[in-house]
Amino acid sequence: xxxxxxxxxxxxxxxxxxxxxxxxxxxxxxxxxxxxxxxxxxxxxxxxxxxxxxxxxxxxxxxxxxxxxxxxxxxxxxxxxxxxxxxxxxxxxxxxxxxxxxxxxxxxxxxxxxxxxxxxxxxxxxxxxxxxxxxxxxxxxxxxxxxxxxxxxxxxxxxxxxxxxxxxxxxxxxxxxxxxxxx
Amino acid sequence: xxxxxxxxxxxxxxxxxxxxxxxxxxxxxxxxxxxxxxxxxxxxxxxxxxxxxxxxxxxxxxxxxxxxxxxxxxxxxxxxxxxxxxxxxxxxxxxxxxxxxxxxxxxxxxxxxxxxxxxxxxxxxxxxxxxxxxxxxxxxxxxxxxxxxxxxxxxxxxxxxxxxxxxxxxxxxxxxxxxxxxxxxxxxxxxxxxxxxxxxxxxxxxxxxxxxxxxxxxxxxxxxxxxxxxxxxxxxxxxxxxxxxxxxxxxxxxxxxxxxxxxxxxxxxxxxxxxxxxxxxxxxxxxxxxxxxxxxxxxxxxxxxxxxxxxxxxxxxxxxxxxxxxxxxxxxxxxxxxxxxxxxxxxxxxxxxxxxxxxxxxxxxxxxxxxxxxxxxxxxxxxxxxxxxxxxxxxxxxxxxxxxxxxxxxxxxxxxxxxxxxxxxxxxxxxxxxxxxxxxxxxxxxxxxxxxxxxxxxxxxxxxxxxxxxxxxxxxxxxxxxxxxxxxxxxxxxxxxxxxxxxxxxxxxxxxxxxxxxxxxxxxxxxxxxxxxxxxxxxxxxxxxxxxxxxxxxxxxxxxxxxxx
Numbered sequence: 066x067x068x069x070x071x072x073x074x075x076x077x078x079x080x081x082x083x084x085x086x087x088x089x090x091x092x093x094x095x096x097x098x099x100x101x102x103x104x105x106x107x108x109x110x111x112x113x114x115x116x117x118x119x120x121x122x123x124x125x126x127x128x129x130x131x132x133x134x135x136x137x138x139x140x141x142x143x144x145x146x147x148x149x150x151x152x153x154x155x156x157x158x159x160x161x162x163x164x165x166x167x168x169x170x171x172x173x174x175x176x177x178x179x180x181x182x183x184x185x186x187x188x189x190x191x192x193x194x195x196x197x198x199x200x201x202x203x204x205x206x207x208x209x210x211x212x213x214x215x216x217x218x219x220x221x222x223x224x225x226x227x228x229x230x231x232x233x234x235x236x237x238x239x240x241x242x243x244x245x246x247x248x
Numbered sequence: 249x250x251x252x253x254x255x256x257x258x259x260x261x262x263x264x265x266x267x268x269x270x271x272x273x274x275x276x277x278x279x280x281x282x283x284x285x286x287x288x289x290x291x292x293x294x295x296x297x298x299x300x301x302x303x304x305x306x307x308x309x310x311x312x313x314x315x316x317x318x319x320x321x322x323x324x325x326x327x328x329x330x331x332x333x334x335x336x337x338x339x340x341x342x343x344x345x346x347x348x349x350x351x352x353x354x355x356x357x358x359x360x361x362x363x364x365x366x367x368x369x370x371x372x373x374x375x376x377x378x379x380x381x382x383x384x385x386x387x388x389x390x391x392x393x394x395x396x397x398x399x400x401x402x403x404x405x406x407x408x409x410x411x412x413x414x415x416x417x418x419x420x421x422x423x424x425x426x427x428x429x430x431x432x433x434x435x436x437x438x439x440x441x442x443x444x445x446x447x448x449x450x451x452x453x454x455x456x457x458x459x460x461x462x463x464x465x466x467x468x469x470x471x472x473x474x475x476x477x478x479x480x481x482x483x484x485x486x487x488x489x490x491x492x493x494x495x496x497x498x499x500x501x502x503x504x505x506x507x508x509x510x511x512x513x514x515x516x517x518x519x520x521x522x523x524x525x526x527x528x529x530x531x532x533x534x535x536x537x538x539x540x541x542x543x544x545x546x547x548x549x550x551x552x553x554x555x556x557x558x559x560x561x562x563x564x565x566x567x568x569x570x571x572x573x574x575x576x577x578x579x580x581x582x583x584x585x586x587x588x589x590x591x592x593x594x595x596x597x598x599x600x601x602x603x604x605x606x607x608x609x610x611x612x613x614x615x616x617x618x619x620x621x622x623x624x625x626x627x628x629x630x631x632x633x634x635x636x637x638x639x640x641x642x643x644x645x646x647x648x649x650x651x652x653x654x655x656x657x658x659x660x661x662x663x664x665x666x667x668x669x670x671x672x673x674x675x676x677x678x679x680x681x682x683x684x685x686x687x688x689x690x691x692x693x694x695x696x697x698x699x700x701x702x703x704x705x706x707x708x709x710x711x712x713x714x715x716x717x718x719x720x721x722x723x724x725x726x727x728x729x730x731x732x733x734x735x736x737x738x739x740x741x742x743x744x745x746x747x748x749x750x751x752x753x754x755x756x757x758x759x760x761x762x763x764x765x766x767x768x769x770x771x772x773x774x775x776x777x778x779x780x781x782x783x784x785x786x787x788x789x790x791x792x793x794x795x796x797x798x799x800x801x802x803x804x805x806x807x808x809x810x811x812x813x
Binding site for chain 2: 067068069070071072073074075077078080081082083084085086088089090092093094096097098100101103104105107108111112113114115116117119143144145146148167171179184188189190192194196197198199200201202203204205206207208209210212213214215216217218223225226227228229230231232233234235236237238239240
């Protein structure tokens with residue numbers, strides 16, 4: 066019963082390890098090294114990485130930038146709440162804001178184009194979760210994150226909030242349309 | 249310390265010695281833990297029945313309230329009360345020493361009780377449904393944070409009483425040489441706990457002041473970074489504690505000894521050295537934190553802690569295999585495991601805990617702790633799938649298993665309903681495994697955690713998850729109910745045994761501690777092909793292959809989403 070008794074050999078650290086342990090430690094260490102190198106590897110060769118670009122902002126400043134885009138490029142409104150559907154020029158900077166309990170506005174993007182997507186929250190923490198792709202990241206008040214996205218599939222995509230933000234959390238749903246190039 | 253003639257009791261069945269003060273404290277902490285397990289378990293049923301789409305039991309506000317209470321009662325109160333009992337056992341009982349400062353230990357216990365009750369009342373009052381993480385700037389009542397702080401101070405006192413007992417045992421020479429491996433593991437848990445509670449204080453005290461109106465602003469990103477230094481490390485206390493319990497059970501049931509002390513202790517040391525900043529993997533998709541920092545912290549720290557768990561995953565069953573081969577179960581690769589006492593809940597609970605923790609909890613944890621793969625997992629229901637595998641199958645089930653040993657040894661009662669006790673770990677362990685697995689499956693399909701309604705009732709814009717997501721959430725519900733029944737059986741059996749179990753006959757009392765016996769020499773000359781534990785090695789290879797395959801499947805899945813940068 067030696068795991069509950071003091072080691073039988075006083076100099077237990079001098080006891081040689083068994084072959085089974087040595088082999089396993091070598092294998093496990095090798096695997097841990099592979100796990101480690103996969104992350105920098107993906108930064109170089111993979112296409113899905115979150116950028117480090119982030120700024121401090123305020124709810125007012127962020128809302129202003131989103132409003133500018135809405136004023137300029139709204140093509141129609143949707144639902145009873147008249148949520149603007151915004152179609153900015155391909156490749157531009159777009160602003161998606163999260164607030165209790167809405168992602169605002171709706172964007173119509175062009176397939177194959179790269180957009181700089183800015184996100185921030187006007188109140189509590191929110192979670193940006195794009196379905197059905199399952200792209201997820203955190204949205205914090207006071208921080209503006211920029212992620213470049215290249216929609217390579219067309220269709221209707223839904224932004225679900227995946228950070229608990231109060232009792233209406235489950236109604237916090239937004240939308241992105243990705244359309245093929247027209248004309 | 250005054251010693252009366254009945255201060256030390258030798259358990260006639262196990263030969264363990266209990267110091268009266270330590271024994272009472274162990275009982276009090278274990279019982280308090282089980283009370284919170286009961287509360288958390290009732291809430292677990294309500295939460296499961298709400299997330300099971302076909303049932304959808306609670307209204308939204310009650311659901312978030314129940315979920316907040318469930319998280320804190322289980323992850324904090326149940327587990328830490330039990331861990332304090334484990335610390336007293338690993339110090340006072342295993343070292344055959346008196347407990348240092350029992351009165352201060354009772355003070356710690358009282359603070360923990362007051363804190364836990366205060367926090368529960370704050371949640372019950374309805375304005376503190378902020379979840380376990382209590383992310384600012386979403387506010388809770390000041391009493392929620394105050395309760396957590398009081399509980400933490402109480403637990404910290406428990407840690408210092410444990411350390412004090414180690415000092416007393418050494419000074420009074422109750423044992424010779426180094427402390428036993430299980431005590432070493434408990435020491436690991438204690439050191440991590442002290443770091444963790446410090447992090448908790450750094451963030452919870454200002455948050456309490458903010459909530460009470462004395463501080464105007466807390467930066468949400470800073471809150472997250474420091475909170476997770478507390479939140480994640482506190483789960484590493486559990487890992488160190490339940491790995492110690494695995495070694496303990498292997499020793500109690502099989503008389504197993506570690507294959508080499510050096511390897512097992514070295515692995516515990518890796519936990520201490522390398523896990524703190526591994527909590528960075530909770531902020532992998534946060535704005536304002538650089539990729540270099542994320543990679544550095546999730547790799548150097550996390551993978552060396554992963555290495556430690558992979559080592560324990562081999563050495564615990566390896567020690568059992570060696571002990572079984574010594575007893576003559578030496579045929580082929582797996583006779584040792586076939587002939588293990590599968591009807592003894594102390595063993596079956598511990599072994600299911602080990603397998604579930606490794607395969608489900610360990611692999612999923614590494615996958616979602618990878619900087620880029622986290623993008624397709626963060627905050628989905630995959631996350632609770634992962635931690636139910638680590639904390640519930642790993643920690644809770646290991647604690648359940650050791651309770652079946654403690655009821656006769658510590659409480660001197662015979663188990664009631666032995667037939668049911670035999671099945672309890674299977675019902676709980678397998679129910680919880682299916683529960684965790686289907687949560688991970690649903691998370692892969694994008695189902696959110698901490699979310700009242702996957703149908704988005706009342707939302708202006710709708711979204712419909714695929715039918716398979718609903719199917720998985722349904723199976724999760726059924727498996728969750730099975731696990732809750734398994735947990736309920738555990739409470740019935742243990743509480744019933746303590747109250748109504750047949751009293752076991754007389755212990756011998758002594759006025760002085762009896763010395764710790766010396767362990768026999770290490771076992772040698774067993775196994776095949778030069779391996780002392782070839783069967784375990786084969787199982788470990790199965791684990792490694794599953795790990796590699798699943799890891800790269802997730803990279804492939806990640807590669808299919810939109811290019812991001």
